[in-house]
Each structure stands twice: as C-alpha cells, then as structure tokens.
Amino acid sequence: MISAAKLGFSRRNLPxxxxxxxxxxxxxxxxxxxxxxxxxxxxxxxxxxxAVLGITAVGMTFVIFTGGIDLSVASVVSTxxxxxxxxxxxxxxNLFVIICAILFGTLLGLVMGFIIHYFDxxxxxxxxxxxxxxxxxxxxxxxxSVPIQYDFYQKASSFGIRIGNGKLTLPAIILLVVxxxxxxxxxxxxxxxxxxALGGNEQSALLMGLPVGKTKIxxxxxSGFCASLAGFVYTFYTLSGYGxxxxxxxxxxxxxxxxxxxxMTGGYGTIFGTLIGTLIQxxxxxxxxxxxxxxxxxxxxxVGGMLLSxxxxxxxxxxxxxxxx
Amino acid sequence: MSDNLLEAIGVSKSFxxxxxxxxxxxxxxxxxxxxxxGENGAGKSTLIKAIxxxxxxxxxxxxxxxxxxxxxxxxxxEALGISTVFQEVNLLNNLSVAENLAIxxxxxxxxxxxxxxxxxxxxxxxxxxxxxxxxVTELLGNYSIAIQQMVAIARALELxxxxxxxxxxxxxxxxxxxxxLFKQMRRLKEEGHSIIFVTHFLDQVxxxxxxxxxLRNGEYVGLFNTADMTKMDLVSKLMGKEIxxxxxxxxxxxEQKHKEHxxxxxxxxxxxxxxxxxxxxxxxxxxxxxxxxxxxxSGRTEIAKMLFGLVHTDNGGLKIxxxxxxxxxxxxxxxxxxxxxxxxxxxxSIIPDLSVKENIILALQVKQGWFKPLSAKKKEEIAQxxxxxxxxxxPSSEQAIKNLSGGNQQxxxxxxxxxxxxxxxxxxEPTRGIDVGAKTxxxxxxxxxxxxxMGVLFISSEIEEVVRCSNKVYILQDRKVVxxxxxxxxxxxQIMHAIAAKGDS
Numbered sequence: 119m120i121s122a123a124k125l126g127f128s129r130r131n132l133p134x135x136x137x138x139x140x141x142x143x144x145x146x147x148x149x150x151x152x153x154x155x156x157x158x159x160x161x162x163x164x165x166x167x168x169a170v171l172g173i174t175a176v177g178m179t180f181v182i183f184t185g186g187i188d189l190s191v192a193s194v195v196s197t198x199x200x201x202x203x204x205x206x207x208x209x210x211x212n213l214f215v216i217i218c219a220i221l222f223g224t225l226l227g228l229v230m231g232f233i234i235h236y237f238d239x240x241x242x243x244x245x246x247x248x249x250x251x252x253x254x255x256x257x258x259x260x261x262x263s264v265p266i267q268y269d270f271y272q273k274a275s276s277f278g279i280r281i282g283n284g285k286l287t288l289p290a291i292i293l294l295v296v297x298x299x300x301x302x303x304x305x306x307x308x309x310x311x312x313x314x315a316l317g318g319n320e321q322s323a324l325l326m327g328l329p330v331g332k333t334k335i336x337x338x339x340x341s342g343f344c345a346s347l348a349g350f351v352y353t354f355y356t357l358s359g360y361g362x363x364x365x366x367x368x369x370x371x372x373x374x375x376x377x378x379x380x381x382m383t384g385g386y387g388t389i390f391g392t393l394i395g396t397l398i399q400x401x402x403x404x405x406x407x408x409x410x411x412x413x414x415x416x417x418x419x420x421v422g423g424m425l426l427s428x429x430x431x432x433x434x435x436x437x438x439x440x441x442x443x
Numbered sequence: 444m445s446d447n448l449l450e451a452i453g454v455s456k457s458f459x460x461x462x463x464x465x466x467x468x469x470x471x472x473x474x475x476x477x478x479x480x481g482e483n484g485a486g487k488s489t490l491i492k493a494i495x496x497x498x499x500x501x502x503x504x505x506x507x508x509x510x511x512x513x514x515x516x517x518x519x520x521e522a523l524g525i526s527t528v529f530q531e532v533n534l535l536n537n538l539s540v541a542e543n544l545a546i547x548x549x550x551x552x553x554x555x556x557x558x559x560x561x562x563x564x565x566x567x568x569x570x571x572x573x574x575x576x577x578x579v580t581e582l583l584g585n586y587s588i589a590i591q592q593m594v595a596i597a598r599a600l601e602l603x604x605x606x607x608x609x610x611x612x613x614x615x616x617x618x619x620x621x622x623x624l625f626k627q628m629r630r631l632k633e634e635g636h637s638i639i640f641v642t643h644f645l646d647q648v649x650x651x652x653x654x655x656x657x658l659r660n661g662e663y664v665g666l667f668n669t670a671d672m673t674k675m676d677l678v679s680k681l682m683g684k685e686i687x688x689x690x691x692x693x694x695x696x697x698e699q700k701h702k703e704h705x706x707x708x709x710x711x712x713x714x715x716x717x718x719x720x721x722x723x724x725x726x727x728x729x730x731x732x733x734x735x736x737x738x739x740x741s742g743r744t745e746i747a748k749m750l751f752g753l754v755h756t757d758n759g760g761l762k763i764x765x766x767x768x769x770x771x772x773x774x775x776x777x778x779x780x781x782x783x784x785x786x787x788x789x790x791x792s793i794i795p796d797l798s799v800k801e802n803i804i805l806a807l808q809v810k811q812g813w814f815k816p817l818s819a820k821k822k823e824e825i826a827q828x829x830x831x832x833x834x835x836x837x838p839s840s841e842q843a844i845k846n847l848s849g850g851n852q853q854x855x856x857x858x859x860x861x862x863x864x865x866x867x868x869x870x871x872e873p874t875r876g877i878d879v880g881a882k883t884x885x886x887x888x889x890x891x892x893x894x895x896x897m898g899v900l901f902i903s904s905e906i907e908e909v910v911r912c913s914n915k916v917y918i919l920q921d922r923k924v925v926x927x928x929x930x931x932x933x934x935x936x937q938i939m940h941a942i943a944a945k946g947d948s
Contacts, residue, residue, distance in 0.1 A: 302556075305557075306556040306557050307555075307556065307557065308547075308549060308551075308557065311538070311542065311546055311549065311557070312546070312547075314535075314537060314538060315535050315538060315546055317537070318535035318536060318537035318538060319533075319535055319536070319537075321533065322533040322534055322535055323535065324516070324517070324518075325497075325517050325527075325529055325533045326517075326533065326534070326535070326546065326547060326598075327516075327517055327518035327521050327547050328518075328546065328547050329518075385535075385537035386537055
C-alpha cells in the first residue's frame, strides 16, 4: 500500500523529473563537447541571459495554470523598456520612471483580466489585442531605438556578485527572486491554490464557492506585472528602448512553461519546472553559440523538437495514469 | 421568528422552451430531514439551484429564518448558511483529496501561509468519520466516483451550515457507504441542522426523512409526513397515477427468464489484462440479460471497457458469434455490433451543446462512416422514432441535450446505441441517478430488447435491479469472476452471499 502511494507520487512528478533529466543531459553534452562549458561563468551567464524570458514565463505559467493564455507579454516587455528610455531621456526622476514602467504592464494585465472575466471573452483574443495595443503604443513613443543614458542603468548593468569565475548579476538575482516568489505563491497561499482550482475545473471551483472572477483578474495582472518587470530588467542589457525588441518572446515563455511540465489545459504544473524549461532553452542557445558554426535558427528547431517531445511525453503520462478505487 | 428554517413560496423559473418550475412551495422545519422527490424533469434540481443562487428565480419568495433571501451564487448561499452538494460530483480532480476538502477555508500558519500538514491531518480525521481510509495527498481524480462523492459530501458537512442540501448524494454509493452517510445526517439532525435530501431511492427516503415534498412536471404536488405514507402512496404521487405497473413488471420478467438455449453472441476466452482484470470466461447468448454482481471496484466497469476495446487486453481473446475477433478500439466494437452506454453520463456520454437529435445519431454516423452522411430527413426520422419509443421528454429534437433532465439524457444515450442496431448492448449503471418512472422504463426496455433477441450485459450497483432483470449473473470479487448464478438461483440473498463469500479459488 505504501509502495503504491509512493509510486503514485513519483508518477505525478514524472514530467518534472523528465525535464530535469533533459536539462542535466544537455548540460553534460555541452560539458563533454566544449572546454570551459562546465564553469561557474557559463552557468551564471545562463541565468543572466535568460532572466527576461524566465521572469516573463513565471507570469505566463500562472495564466496557463488557470487554463488561459497571455499573448501580450512580449510587447509589454518591449514597450516597458521603451517607456523607461523615453521618460529617462525626458529627464523624469528615476523612481517615477520605474513606477510608471511597472504600472504599465500591471494595469494592462488588470484591464485584460477584467474584460476576460466580465465579458467572458476568450483570453486568446483579448490578450492578442493587448499585444497589438502595447506594441503600437511602443511605436508611438518612438520608431527608433532610444538610448538610455542614466547612471542607475549603467550601474545596474555592471552590478554583480562574484562567485568563482562567474558573476551573479542583477537580472539573475531578480529572476531567482521572482521564481522563489512564484513557488511560494503557488504552493503556500490560498491564491495559488485557487489558481490551480480554476484550471482544474472552473465550474466546480465556482460551485465550491471559490473566488473565480477575482482569481482570474489577479492572474492576468500578475502576468502583466511580470512582463513589465522583465521589460525593466531588459534595459540593463540593452541600455535602450526599441519597438521591435522581444518579438516572439511570448511563445518562448509558453515553451518554457510546457517544457517545464505545465499542461496547456490548466490545473497542472510547477513554477520550478518553468525555471528548468527556461534554462533548457538557454542551454541549447549556449551550446549553439559555443559551436560557433551553426546558425542561430537552429535554436528554434531544437526548441521546437523539444516542445513536441514534451507534449508527447505528457500524452503518454496522462494515458498511463489509471483510476484507482 | 418563523417556525420554519426555510420557506419557498410560489417559486417559478423558466428556461427557453421549458417551464422548469411553476408556483412551487417548500416548507422546511428546524432539525428536519426533508425529502425532495420527483421524477426526472420534475424540477428538483432547478428548485435547489434557485435556493442556492445558481439561477435567479423568476417569481416567488424564498425565506430563510423568515427573512427573504436573494443569493446570487453558491458562495453567497454558503455565507447565508446554506451549503450544497450538487447532483454531479463537482470537485477538482487535479488537486489532492485533502485540498478538495479544505480549499477556500484552508488552515494557515501564523505567517498566513498554508498549513499543509494540518490540512492533511484534518482530512484524515474528517474521512475517518466516514470510515474511509485513503491517501489524502493523492489526487482526487485517481479515485473512484464513489470516493469522490463521499469527499464532496464530507466537504459540505464540514461547513457546519444551518441548512445542508444533498442533491442525489447516494446515486453512486453502495449500501455500506449510504449507511455511513445516514449516520452523519442523523448526527447533524440531532445537532439541530436541517437537511434537504433529494433522491430517487424510495427505501432511503423512508429510512431517513421526516417529511417529503413531491414535485411533478415543475409543479408542486404536496407536503407529506413520511410516517403517514406507504411506498405505493409515494410512487403514485410521483407518477401522478395509481399504478400496478411494478407488479405487472415482475410478471413480465419472470416469464422471460425461462428461455431455451440460444446462440451465443459474445464469448470471452481468458480475456484479461495484467494488473487490471484477471482472465475471465463469460458468455452472452441471444436473449440473455447478463448481470454483473459485485462491490464497487470489483471489476464491473473494467469488463465493459475490455469488451468495448477501451482497454487493450494482454491475454486471452473473444469470440463474436463463434468467430474469433479482435477488438482494439470502440470503433471495432461498434463494427462488431457491440454497444456500450458508459457509466459516467456527464463525462463519457453526452455532448452537452449538441441537440438531442445529433446526440442520437452520433454513433450510427460513425458506424456508417463520415463520408456517407445521413440525410436530414433520415436523421429526423431516427431521432423521432427513438424519442417516441423511449418516451424522451424534450420540447423538440433540436433541444440541446444539456437542458434535459438526467433520466432523459440517459434515454438519449441508450437511443444513440440502439440506433446502431447492436447484437450485444452493454449498459453500465444505466439507471444511476434517475427516477423510479424512468428506471422502470429502462428496465422494461432492456427486457423488451432481450425478448427481441439482443444480448444485454447489465451492470448495476443495485442488486434488486440485477435480480429483477437478469437470467444469469456473474459474481465479481477483486477483479476476478468468482461465481456464476443462473435463473432460479438469482435472488438478493444468493448474490450477497456470493459477493461476501471468501473466494480463494
């Protein structure tokens, strides 16, 4: 009986174990193929280089937990960076700039959440219009790349804690904090559990007396917040705002969640999985850049193949879990 | 303060094309267990939903403690002190058992974070009352419907409300579990809570309720003292006519049970699947109604799934009309003139938004192949034929099936499979959660079909029903066929003995 329970437990964890295995295997392949791959530097760069994606993906994962989707995140990232650039250029005090930048995505998420809940509108369409709106708004601010020349961003860009030959940068720190917060919310708070409940079965959640509408709105707001935060972090790399930045990032974020074991239909998945999903994409990028001869487009092909195999794995996993009396 | 805890006066509710409730009353005393009875489509569920705020009422008053209430959601009703277990299990399969019991009111630590340890302990303690000993950290979806149902009830009982509404809580429970539930209900009653108990089981109503309100066709028939009524009184109130039908029915089935030896339609040879079902040898002959007797989880549904190709078996085989056949998918089963009405009507049978007509022709169209669509006229003919034949109560064949009552939905599903003209019909709990009238109709239909030469595999958790219809019963224990009873051996005692027998063979 005990062993059956234990088996059941590990079966439930199968997707995340598979994801971890793939990550370790890829990392080992990199390590065996290239010199200097198995160093702190490469590992911390992995965190730094994928912070924007990872932060965005945390918000996205919560949305997918509820069975929804948020297509607006990439354009929110780019437009947030643009807002920072334009406002800084105009000489607005930095604290105010940060507040405006973060509020932009958060409010957009809030509005989209309201519309999705009160008009019972499909999230796909509502967030697609959000994407167009945010992208368009970025172009209105400026068609060109706007440089950010302000001390804070220069410093933020070069800040880091040395660990061996690696550097734990500010983006990496923010990523880890967001992941930790995400795990905390998903496991330790009522909100987190309501999010899973909503994704499990909205009608049941409603009949069980859970605050379905409120939860939905909060989830899109959280995703907007994460996207804006990611946009803010984005400025540390580029030190500029550009309207065409981060195109297609929303799809990468979805890929992070799915590779990390989150079910698109909602109700199942983990935030930790999303971190690993993000890092797997990062490792593929790193391997390809170490290789030097493969073009960057191979990244997409590998990530695509990975995504497909994980979806297939999930199918097998779902089919393999029988009912017990 | 009023004498009654809850009073509904002249409540009405219409849906497009259907008057679900007209001028219905309900009076519920304090510390009373009140049966709400009615045939399918009588409006019981609608009344419950009006009381709990799932639907707004069109007319009438609902008073709680003498004060009019207008709940707008189940959550709202909960805040007023009304908690409900709705007809279909409505819990979250993706969360653990413990979480399903606690969600919305989880215990928290001083820091405000969730206290999982306490949640799991509470869950174990709560389920202990029902003598359920399961791993509460396992996902709810991995347990049977009966367990899920018990969890739903346990959840509602824990709310400590003034009024508890149970809408057909016992339809997927076995006798033992029903007793445990009744024990809890009596305890609540002693503590002064009131309970509205909706059910189709006459015995249960007489066992547990103090008063009974009867509805028929959305109208109020009356309020009765349970002690003053006989079963026959109640049945005639429910059906709206004096009936000897039950007696007539017994006669009909007795006559049919004695039959000549007939051609075997379906036969299994050591058919089984490792870890799922031990190898079985069963056969169904022309005109047979073969019952499966056994407790929940003994392998009843598993047999149906193996025969219908829903589960891939790994040993043995089966013969159809004496010919070895392989059935690896429902489509192949369909092509071999098998039909299966599954256990879970809501999840496995109905397509809620499609019309009655579309739901009926579905399997036939699959059988015929999608490249040979049935003509509109043919579809209408078939739909109409079965609506008449099975006495399906629907305003038209175009009505979406989700707007029909449970019993009528079930009839549509039976019609879907009859339309494919099967040799062997497998019915898994066809009468679960439907009223006496529809139940008798379905049982009669099965007898009629077997009289016409169809073979029927009849799965039901109601022994009485199995006894009444079957001419052969296989007894199951722990996913094994352990015994086989024929004609005169088939009675409730025998079956119960066989089920309870320690079968080491």
